[in-house]
Amino acid sequence: MTTRDDLVIVGRVRRPHGIHGELLIEVITDEPDAVYASGRRVFAGSDGISADEARVLTVVETRPFKEGLLVRSV
Numbered sequence: 001m002t003t004r005d006d007l008v009i010v011g012r013v014r015r016p017h018g019i020h021g022e023l024l025i026e027v028i029t030d031e032p033d034a035v036y037a038s039g040r041r042v043f044a045g046s047d048g049i050s051a052d053e054a055r056v057l058t059v060v061e062t063r064p065f066k067e068g069l070l071v072r073s074v
Contacts, residue, residue: 009028010032011025014026017065022070024066026068027068036059036071037059037062038059038061039059041056041058042073043056044056060072
């Protein structure tokens with residue numbers, strides 16, 4: 001079971017991008033290639049929610065875009 005203390009903020013969703021479900025992410029990690037690698041799971045939620053309430057997303061594709069990353073997930 002994942003607890004709130006186990007989670008670390010690695011990015012901030014800035015806005016949706018395009019029509020294919022991509023999100024523009026402001027990266028807040030020193031290792032974005034490892035954190036946002038294809039197949040990795042990330043939890044989406046706000047600072048005030050519990051780990052059980054967070055939405056689990058699996059990264060499908062990542063590409064650089066302006067000052068951040070475009071991330072497509074399922």
